[in-house]
Amino acid sequence: MPKDGGIGASSKRREDVRFLTGKGRYTDDINVNGQAYAYFLRSDVAHGKINSVDTSAASAMEGVVGILTGADFEGVGGLPCGWQVTDRHGQPMQEPAHPVLAQGKVRHVGDPIAMVVAESLEQARSAAEAIELDIEELPAVMDMKAALADGATKVHDDLTSNLCYDWGFVEENREAVDEAIKGAHHVTTLELVNNRLVANPMEPRVAVGDYNAATDDSTLYTTSQNPHVIRLLMGAFVLGIPEHKLRVIAPDVGGGFGSKIYHYAEEAACTFAAKQLGRPVKWTSSRSEAFMSDAHGRDHVTKIELAMDAEGNFLAIRTDTHANMGAYLSTFAPSIPTWLHGTLMAGNYKTPLIYVNVKAVFTNTVPVDAYRGAGRPEATFQLERVIDKAAREMGIDPVELRRKNFITEFPYATPVAVEYDTGDYHATMDKLEEIIDRPGFAARRAESEANGKLRGLGINCYIEACGIAPSNLVGQLGARAGLYESATVRVNATGGVVVMTGSHSHGQGHETSFPQVIADMIGIDESQVEIVHGDTANAPMGMGTYGSRSIAVGGSAMVRAAEKVINKAKKIAAHLMEASEGDIELKDGQFTVAGTDKSVAWGDVTLAAYVPHNYPLEEIEPGLEETAFYDPANFTYPAGAYACEVEVDPETGKVEIQSFAATDDFGNIINPMIVDGQVHGGLAQGIGQALLENCAYDENGQLLSGSYMDYAMPRADDVPFYQVDHSCQTPCTHNPLGVKGCGEAGAIGSPPSVVNAVVDALQSAGHDVTHIDMPLTPARVWSAMNGG
Amino acid sequence: MAKVTMTVNGKSVSGDVEGRTLLSAFLREDLNLTGTHIGCDTSQCGACVVHVDGEAVKACTMFALEAEGAEVGTIEGQANADGSLNAIQQAFQDHHGLQCGFCTPGMVMSAAALLKENPKPSEAEIRHYLEGNICRCTGYHNIVKAILAASGQDVSAIAAE
Numbered sequence: 010m011p012k013d014g015g016i017g018a019s020s021k022r023r024e025d026v027r028f029l030t031g032k033g034r035y036t037d038d039i040n041v042n043g044q045a046y047a048y049f050l051r052s053d054v055a056h057g058k059i060n061s062v063d064t065s066a067a068s069a070m071e072g073v074v075g076i077l078t079g080a081d082f083e084g085v086g087g088l089p090c091g092w093q094v095t096d097r098h099g100q101p102m103q104e105p106a107h108p109v110l111a112q113g114k115v116r117h118v119g120d121p122i123a124m125v126v127a128e129s130l131e132q133a134r135s136a137a138e139a140i141e142l143d144i145e146e147l148p149a150v151m152d153m154k155a156a157l158a159d160g161a162t163k164v165h166d167d168l169t170s171n172l173c174y175d176w177g178f179v180e181e182n183r184e185a186v187d188e189a190i191k192g193a194h195h196v197t198t199l200e201l202v203n204n205r206l207v208a209n210p211m212e213p214r215v216a217v218g219d220y221n222a223a224t225d226d227s228t229l230y231t232t233s234q235n236p237h238v239i240r241l242l243m244g245a246f247v248l249g250i251p252e253h254k255l256r257v258i259a260p261d262v263g264g265g266f267g268s269k270i271y272h273y274a275e276e277a278a279c280t281f282a283a284k285q286l287g288r289p290v291k292w293t294s295s296r297s298e299a300f301m302s303d304a305h306g307r308d309h310v311t312k313i314e315l316a317m318d319a320e321g322n323f324l325a326i327r328t329d330t331h332a333n334m335g336a337y338l339s340t341f342a343p344s345i346p347t348w349l350h351g352t353l354m355a356g357n358y359k360t361p362l363i364y365v366n367v368k369a370v371f372t373n374t375v376p377v378d379a380y381r382g383a384g385r386p387e388a389t390f391q392l393e394r395v396i397d398k399a400a401r402e403m404g405i406d407p408v409e410l411r412r413k414n415f416i417t418e419f420p421y422a423t424p425v426a427v428e429y430d431t432g433d434y435h436a437t438m439d440k441l442e443e444i445i446d447r448p449g450f451a452a453r454r455a456e457s458e459a460n461g462k463l464r465g466l467g468i469n470c471y472i473e474a475c476g477i478a479p480s481n482l483v484g485q486l487g488a489r490a491g492l493y494e495s496a497t498v499r500v501n502a503t504g505g506v507v508v509m510t511g512s513h514s515h516g517q518g519h520e521t522s523f524p525q526v527i528a529d530m531i532g533i534d535e536s537q538v539e540i541v542h543g544d545t546a547n548a549p550m551g552m553g554t555y556g557s558r559s560i561a562v563g564g565s566a567m568v569r570a571a572e573k574v575i576n577k578a579k580k581i582a583a584h585l586m587e588a589s590e591g592d593i594e595l596k597d598g599q600f601t602v603a604g605t606d607k608s609v610a611w612g613d614v615t616l617a618a619y620v621p622h623n624y625p626l627e628e629i630e631p632g633l634e635e636t637a638f639y640d641p642a643n644f645t646y647p648a649g650a651y652a653c654e655v656e657v658d659p660e661t662g663k664v665e666i667q668s669f670a671a672t673d674d675f676g677n678i679i680n681p682m683i684v685d686g687q688v689h690g691g692l693a694q695g696i697g698q699a700l701l702e703n704c705a706y707d708e709n710g711q712l713l714s715g716s717y718m719d720y721a722m723p724r725a726d727d728v729p730f731y732q733v734d735h736s737c738q739t740p741c742t743h744n745p746l747g748v749k750g751c752g753e754a755g756a757i758g759s760p761p762s763v764v765n766a767v768v769d770a771l772q773s774a775g776h777d778v779t780h781i782d783m784p785l786t787p788a789r790v791w792s793a794m795n796g797g
Numbered sequence: 798m799a800k801v802t803m804t805v806n807g808k809s810v811s812g813d814v815e816g817r818t819l820l821s822a823f824l825r826e827d828l829n830l831t832g833t834h835i836g837c838d839t840s841q842c843g844a845c846v847v848h849v850d851g852e853a854v855k856a857c858t859m860f861a862l863e864a865e866g867a868e869v870g871t872i873e874g875q876a877n878a879d880g881s882l883n884a885i886q887q888a889f890q891d892h893h894g895l896q897c898g899f900c901t902p903g904m905v906m907s908a909a910a911l912l913k914e915n916p917k918p919s920e921a922e923i924r925h926y927l928e929g930n931i932c933r934c935t936g937y938h939n940i941v942k943a944i945l946a947a948s949g950q951d952v953s954a955i956a957a958e
Binding site: 022024025026027028029030031033034035037038131209210211212213261262263264266293295296297515516517518682683685686689690691693716717718722723724725726728730731755 | 817825830831832833834835836837838839841842844871872873875876882886889890891893895896897898899900901902905920921923924925927928930931932933934935936937938939940941942955
């Protein structure tokens with residue numbers, strides 16, 4: 010039976026009421042008294058030397074408050090990178106400067122050159138057109154392999170080359186992997202592209218900077234997934250503002266998917282300009298600007314080899330990847346193709362030897378960083394595609410080949426440095442095969458064929474490392490930040506609870522799911538619990554929301570703080586009932602003394618904490634408020650099995666998704682409705698990557714997909730109703746809720762299912778097609794069928 | 798600047814606007830009706846859908862002056878008179894048809910226009926009608942389900958929660 014409250018209940022989302030009535034408060038809805046408007050003049054060439062930026066005529070135009078250029082930011086820091094990767098020779102990565110506004114050179118279309126602040130946006134835009142630029146265009150560095158050739162044009166003249174790093178993992182296994190592959194019965198090789206994507210949250214980025222000269226306080230309203238991280242990065246590394254003088258507020262945020270993790274130039278520029286110009290400064294990104302200034306995702310070119318014995322047992326995996334960094338290092342960019350990608354190359358399988366080589370490359374493109382899944386979709390795609398290809402080459406059923414190699418004993422230490430705590434990959438695959446009626450596929454295919462269509466079935470597994478992550482581990486791996494989470498649980502005198510969390514909700518429904526946990530712990534109604542987040546002035550230092558970490562890390566911090574609160578409340582209850590603290594139990598909002606009929610209500614204890622007339626003041630302080638910082642012992646490892654059925658029109662190459670099923674093991678689940686919704690959204694993004702989305706540049710570095718006219722977002726009629734199942738649950742062993750996180754799974758697991766299905770469909774008609782690069786547009790599928 | 802007068806959510810309003818001022822900007826900036834959202838600059842995303850004389854219109858495709866004398870409905874005027882959610886809004890909450898909420902006003906306004914012209918749409922008709930509304934969060938599953946439910950159709954057989 011569905012529960013009607015607490016953990017496991019599909020509680021309806023309380024945040025929905027404001028969103029459904031137009032009462033959400035997004036950053037662009039915020040206007041600060043006296044604000045001026047910023048417009049950024051951006052480079053329209055991919056690579057060029059800035060000879061001069063003449064703002065004199067523009068500055069004299071009506072309404073202009075001020076114009077800032079790169080020179081104005083020479084006295085402050087550049088945008089910092091939060092992760093240093095060490096290459097396979099033990100050397101640090103090459104790390105270029107990233108000025109707030111371009112200095113000396115422009116390095117991608119969209120690189121900001123000048124910031125015009127005026128009384129109105131129209132005036133700012135008009136003035137920007139009057140800025141005289143003298144930019145000497147240079148050859149654009151676009152192709153990653155060409156970028157690494159001797160004598161290639163350099164994106165950064167002060168670096169030795171366009172190579173950010175050449176990473177080997179695990180370097181000590183390199184020769185052993187080479188030997189295993191050389192001696193193997195069969196090696197399946199696949200070369201593929203993981204297409205560049207744009208995250209595209211529906212709310213474009215916004216920044217409003219405000220400065221109070223009387224108090225020397227700066228405030229930034231921004232569309233961020235992690236306001237404390239922005240406060241730290243911008244305050245300490247860019248503008249030199251101590252944290253107690255800088256407040257960052259991320260109110261309702263309209264989706265992030267990774268793209269709102271990073272510290273962006275516009276945030277620093279608006280905060281800086283507000284002080285310089287003595288006016289609040291507001292910038293709202295247009296969608297066109299978003300395409301050329303939000304960090305992009307993916308963009309890997311990979312060769313993977315899978316070695317097997319005669320029975321199909323996996324012996325070794327070797328991968329060679331070029332990963333595009335773009336023109337500068339975005340906040341967490343170096344970690345994505347390395348520690349969030351290489352560590353997942355074991356997948357769900359007991360492959361004893363793995364070697365991953367990644368060359369990260371600078372090009373004249375928008376910086377690339379984490380996008381939903383971040384590194385894990387790239388790992389999953391290549392692994393699950395090569396397994397499918399291997400199954401065909403070996404004549405083994407693709408599901409049987411996977412099952413044969415499943416990891417079945419836990420904990421399991423992979424050869425790529427991570428230890429899976431729990432899982433049951435057969436269980437999720439069993440459930441998947443049941444849901445999709447695999448035996449009925451032949452009949453469905455026959456029916457499609459009778460209608461002149463080709464039908465294919467693609468099945469794959471995935472695993473991800475979520476709940477990012479133990480600080481001491483990520484520190485060893487090069488992170489320049491800790492990855493704990495924080496929560497303050499404040500109990501009011503009348504018993505209501507406010508939780509101030511460092512996690513940030515921008516669609517995930519924390520305002521509903523977090524109270525479900527507290528309600529269960531105390532035994533009060535969910536409506537008695539309120540969540541506060543998104544404001545550095547109100548929440549303790551937190552690392553924010555990404556990497557499917559909110560419930561696993563932020564939820565755990567909240568549990569730890571609530572445990573402290575309950576322990577203190579038990580002391581008070583023991584005093585009130587003149588009992589021993591060890592005998593006090595809390596259930597359904599009542600403290601009782603074990604073995605007696607004595608009880609005192611939650612509200613009586615909380616009142617006593619704030620009106621401490623009858624209170625053990627010599628032992629404990631008044632009040633009932635506790636903070637906890639939770640640093641996990643390990644990542645969590647959600648895993649599952651996905652299946653997609655497609656029909657391909659052989660006349661046009663058009664692919665239609667007929668069904669999509671997902672079985673995920675997320676461990677314990679707080680709100681099943683919200684979890685299903687997270688998977689649905691991830692699936693659409695993965696299907697979008699597989700069939701529709703591609704961020705394309707031409708050879709001169711011009712962005713071809715710069716709007717929704719050219720970048721194909723998935724729409725309602727591109728996707729089916731999904732079948733999702735979360736009944737397989739192996740709880741995480743190292744966090745108090747036993748949860749694993751669910752935000753990214755759908756986007757990680759779904760692209761290979763779609764491509765496997767299309768290849769299956771084409772092969773069923775005798776086409777010798779083993780791979781098509783995403784997105785599988787009608788043109789690409791038709792060409793593959795017709796020998797293109 | 799020119800004076801424009803229209804009825805918004807049943808209330809007569811007027812303002813001074815430039816010829817180039819879009820209806821979306823007039824609603825957001827002059828009337829402070831910030832529930833109408835701007836998600837793109839090519840009239841693709843549908844976050845700004847409002848009703849003009851009963852028709853669903855992307856408010857970014859129309860100048861404020863073009864709405865002179867029109868009856869305009871926005872998300873702020875959709876709830877029942879007592880402030881409770883209307884049937885479509887309630888179905889969106891019941892079936893988790895929204896996550897970040899940014900596309901939601903446009904979705905609700907489009908859904909209302911659809912159900913007005915087609916009170917019992919099929920799944921395919923709903924998906925086709927929503928081609929002009931992009932959602933990045935929900936994968937559309939629960940939006941389509943919510944609209945089916947709001948039209949009084951049984952959604953209990955649709956997979957998942």
